[in-house]
Amino acid sequence: MDDQPSNSTKPSSSMSSPVRVVLRVRPFLRWEIDSNGDDRSIPCVALLDRDCGAGEEVAVQLKDQWSSRSECYKLDSFFGQSDRIGQIFDREVGAVIPGVFRGLNATVFAYGATGSGKTYTMQERQQSTFSSPRR
Numbered sequence: 111m112d113d114q115p116s117n118s119t120k121p122s123s124s125m126s127s128p129v130r131v132v133l134r135v136r137p138f139l140r141w142e143i144d145s146n147g148d149d150r151s152i153p154c155v156a157l158l159d160r161d162c163g164a165g166e167e168v169a170v171q172l173k174d175q176w177s178s179r180s181e182c183y184k185l186d187s188f189f190g191q192s193d194r195i196g197q198i199f200d201r202e203v204g205a206v207i208p209g210v211f212r213g214l215n216a217t218v219f220a221y222g223a224t225g226s227g228k229t230y231t232m233q234e235r236q237q238s239t240f241s242s243p244r245r
């Protein structure tokens with residue numbers, strides 16, 4: 111994601127765009143709730159608009175109540191805390207696989223802060239949400 115504090119940081123794209131930017135928000139982990147307290151375990155990313163009128167873009171807001179951060183982004187797709195890995199695969203990954211067998215190149219990569227769920231998402235492995243932070 112672009113980090114400019116503006117209302118629209120990403121140019122309009124369509125399904126024909128060669129690059130899709132997809133956001134997944136993972137649930138809070140048990141230890142995060144325990145150490146923060148329930149009142150601080152409030153997601154700082156919210157889906158604003160599922161249909162922005164340009165292709166299938168979505169608008170999301172990054173608003174942190176504990177800092178002054180308040181930014182909006184347009185993305186190609188959004189998956190929330192309750193969305194399953196299979197949904198991400200079906201909507202975002204499955205479509206590129208036939209092309210791979212026809213000799214086209216496709217890359218799916220995860221980007222994000224440490225602990226944000228990149229490995230969990232890419233490996234489709236069910237892991238405990240009650241695990242402790244790494245030391």
Ligand SMILES: Nc1ncnc2c1ncn2[C@@H]1O[C@H](COP(=O)(O)OP(=O)(O)OP(=O)(O)O)[C@@H](O)[C@H]1O
Binds near residue numbers: 135223237239241
């Ligand atoms: N969607 C999810 N639902 C439940 N738990 C999740 C989800 N995504 C991640 N987790 C849990 O969050 C923790 C961190 O996830 P993960 O190891 O995938 O992060 P990471 O981005 O790969 O971290 P790092 O960059 O440090 O390797 C793990 O305990 C994992 O089980």
